[in-house]
Amino acid sequence: MGQLIGDRAVVLGAGMAGLLTARVLSESYRSVVIVDRDEVEGVEGARRGVPQGRHAHALLAKGQQILQELFPGLDGELAASNVPAGDLAGDLRWYFNGQRLAPARSGLMSVSSTRPVLELHVRTRVAALPQVSFKTPFAVRGLRTGGQGRIIGVTIAGDDGEIEELAADLVVDATGRGSRSPVWLKELGFAPPEEDRIVINLAYTTRRFLLNSDPYGADLSINPVASLDNPRGGFFPKLHDGSSMLSLTGMLGDHPPTDPEGFLAFAKTLAAPEIYEAVKHAEPLDDPVTFKYPASVRRRYERLVDFPRGFLVIGDGVCSFNPVYGQGMTVAALEATVLREQLAQGIEPDAIQFFRAIAPLIDSPWDISAGGDLNFPGVEGPRTLKVRMGNAFMGKLHTAATRDPRVTEAFFRVAGLVDPPQALMRPSMILRVLRNSKPAADTGRLPVSEQVHVESGSRNDQ
Numbered sequence: 001m002g003q004l005i006g007d008r009a010v011v012l013g014a015g016m017a018g019l020l021t022a023r024v025l026s027e028s029y030r031s032v033v034i035v036d037r038d039e040v041e042g043v044e045g046a047r048r049g050v051p052q053g054r055h056a057h058a059l060l061a062k063g064q065q066i067l068q069e070l071f072p073g074l075d076g077e078l079a080a081s082n083v084p085a086g087d088l089a090g091d092l093r094w095y096f097n098g099q100r101l102a103p104a105r106s107g108l109m110s111v112s113s114t115r116p117v118l119e120l121h122v123r124t125r126v127a128a129l130p131q132v133s134f135k136t137p138f139a140v141r142g143l144r145t146g147g148q149g150r151i152i153g154v155t156i157a158g159d160d161g162e163i164e165e166l167a168a169d170l171v172v173d174a175t176g177r178g179s180r181s182p183v184w185l186k187e188l189g190f191a192p193p194e195e196d197r198i199v200i201n202l203a204y205t206t207r208r209f210l211l212n213s214d215p216y217g218a219d220l221s222i223n224p225v226a227s228l229d230n231p232r233g234g235f236f237p238k239l240h241d242g243s244s245m246l247s248l249t250g251m252l253g254d255h256p257p258t259d260p261e262g263f264l265a266f267a268k269t270l271a272a273p274e275i276y277e278a279v280k281h282a283e284p285l286d287d288p289v290t291f292k293y294p295a296s297v298r299r300r301y302e303r304l305v306d307f308p309r310g311f312l313v314i315g316d317g318v319c320s321f322n323p324v325y326g327q328g329m330t331v332a333a334l335e336a337t338v339l340r341e342q343l344a345q346g347i348e349p350d351a352i353q354f355f356r357a358i359a360p361l362i363d364s365p366w367d368i369s370a371g372g373d374l375n376f377p378g379v380e381g382p383r384t385l386k387v388r389m390g391n392a393f394m395g396k397l398h399t400a401a402t403r404d405p406r407v408t409e410a411f412f413r414v415a416g417l418v419d420p421p422q423a424l425m426r427p428s429m430i431l432r433v434l435r436n437s438k439p440a441a442d443t444g445r446l447p448v449s450e451q452v453h454v455e456s457g458s459r460n461d462q
């Protein structure tokens with residue numbers, strides 16, 4: 001344990017952000033209580049409070065590194081549970097703009113875990129900390145104030161509606177995208193944060209299969225990424241239990257259907273034809289489930305000048321990114337690292353300082369995902385010169401990465417949040433991109449967008 005700062009910290013939410021926050025708080029508070037409206041201990045599958053857990057979840061390379069630092073040996077524990085792992089840029093098959101990226105040996109680890117399995121492993125490690133306990137199933141109703149702008153605890157309600165008050169020296173809201181903190185702040189007389197919102201009207205639809213063929217070869221996953229030509233995408237990882245998960249993604253209202261025939265027809269339009277070929281005669285293990293994601297939302301807490309003492313917000317409650325970029329868990333891990341550094345000073349973390357410290361860490365992934373989404377003409381938002389130039393360059397870079405593994409590697413170091421986006425702008429990299437992105441000879445094939453239109457006849461125009 002580090003320097004003791006307080007008696008009890010209460011973390012609201014036992015998702016990834018809540019668990020990682022509890023891990024770092026356990027070094028500075030005598031006890032850490034995690035409140036969640038779901039029963040979480042011992043739960044192995046998807047749960048109601050984390051409905052996105054039924055859909056493909058990848059942990060980016062930087063998140064992998066931080067989790068390994070916070071929980072040494074976690075990689076080995078996942079491997080012992082048969083969770084497949086390999087090189088993010090070399091052992092996953094990526095398609096951008098309908099073309100396969102050249103595989104590269106990047107040294108960046110990717111663990112092909114489902115969200116519930118990853119959460120179970122992290123939760124088991126957090127639960128083993130002597131300072132940490134869970135208070136479940138309890139829904140958080142609101143904050144308790146002690147006057148002079150100080151939070152002194154929370155009000156929670158059990159399943160039977162019975163209200164309890166939980167005292168705390170520090171309360172951290174990790175309740176995710178639906179965080180009520182902006183409302184609570186208003187009720188307490190504080191200004192709520194401004195919001196940046198990029199409407200993408202995205203949906204995931206997911207089904208698990210037992211395959212009777214092997215489309216993977218040595219690869220762990222097949223991932224055709226949405227592009228201008230074909231805004232439909234998919235993630236098709238092998239799982240720890242020998243099954244495969246297919247998450248289909250469609251944006252701007254072009255949502256993957258949940259009826260089996262519609263699901264298959266959507267899969268047929270992906271830029272990776274081997275996915276449809278593998279699932280069309282495979283054994284389905286469940287019914288397709290869908291998750292709608294209307295908009296990426298960034299709450300600008302760092303711009304506030306007044307905030308209650310003894311209170312923080314972390315994770316998706318601060319910024320919720322378009323999930324296809326796979327950034328949310330890694331950003332939660334980066335934020336937990338910042339909190340850990342502040343706690344190491346031996347004093348109660350200052351909320352405004354915390355928000356200002358995490359803002360630059362959110363900037364890069366936000367630029368990558370919100371900026372990338374603005375490449376689609378149907379997505380509304382300010383297309384600054386930086387956004388337009390960035391997207392034009394990324395188009396060339398993805399083409400170059402189909403020919404040059406060094407470009408693939410550099411791209412995944414940035415997309416994996418290991419390197420900053422500026423790493424792609426080094427003169428040697430720009431040269432490689434320009435050299436390798438000259439258009440190939442016309443193949444006479446229809447662009448994928450045209451094929452989609454012809455085959456489905458139902459897709460909304462983007």
Ligand SMILES: Cc1cc2nc3c(=O)[nH]c(=O)nc-3n(C[C@H](O)[C@H](O)[C@H](O)COP(=O)(O)OP(=O)(O)OC[C@H]3O[C@@H](n4cnc5c(N)ncnc54)[C@H](O)[C@@H]3O)c2cc1C
Nearest residue numbers: 013015016017037049052057058140176315316323328329
């Ligand atoms: C379809 C989809 C796919 C995604 N794929 C990826 C991916 O590939 N990689 C990645 O890194 N991220 C991905 N994400 C994002 C990722 O799920 C989140 O960023 C990550 O889980 C961190 O969120 P969180 O812990 O802040 O909130 P959550 O994980 O949503 O957890 C919030 C917790 O708070 C609890 N809670 C909420 N309200 C209350 C209340 N009032 N009282 C008590 N408890 C409450 C919930 O039960 C839950 O346990 C995806 C998201 C979606 C929607």
